[in-house]
Amino acid sequence: MDHLHQESKVNIGPSSGEFNPGLQLEVHYRTGTEYDTEVSHMSEECRKAAIVFGLKFTLTNENVGAKAIETLTQLKEMASLFDPCKTYLEQGLDVSFRHEGLNLWVNVAVPETLKDLDPIREVMGKFDFSKETFSGRGDLKVTSGVDPTKLLTCTIDDMLEKACQFSVQGEAKSDDLDHLLNALLKSANEVELVPLDLKKFGFTVVKIFTAFKYMNYEFKYDPNVIRNVIKSTGKLEKVQNHVSEYQELATGFLPQAQMMAPMFIAPYADLLKDVNLGNYELFLMVPRLRVYYRFGLNLLGLNAWFTENFMQ
Numbered sequence: 489m490d491h492l493h494q495e496s497k498v499n500i501g502p503s504s505g506e507f508n509p510g511l512q513l514e515v516h517y518r519t520g521t522e523y524d525t526e527v528s529h530m531s532e533e534c535r536k537a538a539i540v541f542g543l544k545f546t547l548t549n550e551n552v553g554a555k556a557i558e559t560l561t562q563l564k565e566m567a568s569l570f571d572p573c574k575t576y577l578e579q580g581l582d583v584s585f586r587h588e589g590l591n592l593w594v595n596v597a598v599p600e601t602l603k604d605l606d607p608i609r610e611v612m613g614k615f616d617f618s619k620e621t622f623s624g625r626g627d628l629k630v631t632s633g634v635d636p637t638k639l640l641t642c643t644i645d646d647m648l649e650k651a652c653q654f655s656v657q658g659e660a661k662s663d664d665l666d667h668l669l670n671a672l673l674k675s676a677n678e679v680e681l682v683p684l685d686l687k688k689f690g691f692t693v694v695k696i697f698t699a700f701k702y703m704n705y706e707f708k709y710d711p712n713v714i715r716n717v718i719k720s721t722g723k724l725e726k727v728q729n730h731v732s733e734y735q736e737l738a739t740g741f742l743p744q745a746q747m748m749a750p751m752f753i754a755p756y757a758d759l760l761k762d763v764n765l766g767n768y769e770l771f772l773m774v775p776r777l778r779v780y781y782r783f784g785l786n787l788l789g790l791n792a793w794f795t796e797n798f799m800q
Contacts, residue, residue: 494662496703498628501655503708510635510650514784519662520623523778530595533582535775537597544769545592548791549762553587559759560585560594579603592763617778626660637793640735640742644728648718652711742797749798761799766790 518526527535534540547553564583567573577583580599585592633653638646718724753760766787773780 493664494660494701496658496660497705498656498658499706500657501708502653502711504711507633507653507655507711508635509631509633510638510788511632512784512786512788513630514782514786515626515628516782516784517626518624518780520617520620520664520778522623522625523773523780526780527773527775529586531582531584531597533584533599534595534597534773537582537775538600538602539598540595540771540773540775541598542593542595542771544771545594546764546767547590547592547762548764550590552759552762553592556592556759556763557585557587559756576602618776620778622662622664624660624662626658628656628658631655631657635789636787637789640738644724644731647731648715648724649711652715652718746797753798757799761795764791765794 530540545556547556568577579602581602582595582597582599584595584597586595587593631654633650634647635642635650642650766789767785769782769784771780771782
């Protein structure tokens with residue numbers, strides 16, 4: 489294989505231009521040397537673990553970081569008294585917390601010695617790309633006009649109008665991908681659990697994939713046309729009836745939830761006021777493969793809605 493450099497871009501959005509975003513979903517990945525840079529701040533336990541996953545919270549006041557870590561540490565100590573947390577921690581599961589600026593991380597490092605990994609330990613040992621030279625990164629962002637704070641009150645027409653407003657933006661780059669592919673094919677060939685036909689199919693797909701050097705896709709659409717086509721199906725009235733039933737049920741439950749919330753929120757109310765409850769990130773990394781994935785969810789306006797309904 490030749491040394492491979494690949495690039496791809498995607499840009500999908502309404503022809504009318506900007507719209508008011510309500511929900512955003514982001515996906516990011518890093519491999520090879522890009523992975524090394526991304527995880528350089530993590531502890532030695534994380535970088536030597538079999539799998540690492542966790543959450544990132546966004547604070548609205550960086551001065552509460554120390555208090556947040558203290559609270560999380562207390563919750564960890566309480567959880568460690570009961571199974572299955574107690575058993576996993578005794579087997580070497582590492583749960584750590586880190587604060588930097590407005591970011592607060594909860595890292596969970598799963599050691600290779602964990603008993604639950606016994607069935608796949610031999611297979612994991614076949615895949616080790618720590619010495620391979622390659623790099624890759626990708627970023628994808630999907631934005632929708634749907635406002636999660638209005639779902640209990642909006643009509644089906646309003647919901648459809650917002651749902652027809654969306655955008656997709658992404659970019660990916662990779663270098664020296666041939667090193668990774670060669671290592672991947674060699675490792676897969678050593679795994680006896682994978683059927684031969686499946687291996688051959690995988691090799692073919694990989695070879696086809698390497699033919700693509702540069703991909704650029706841009707598409708503009710008219711949200712009004714999409715909305716009118718959906719309306720012409722005549723199904724909206726039936727959908728509206730179902731939506732109204734769920735809205736009525738949720739609206740009736742909201743006052744009860746507001747009454748019960750203080751019992752659970754009160755011990756952490758001061759801290760929750762300084763946490764953006766509408767912004768979360770989940771990450772997953774596999775050190776042997778030098779792969780890092782990060783998934784972000786941003787529910788714009790949810791933090792203000794939660795504060796108004798549960799923190800007053």
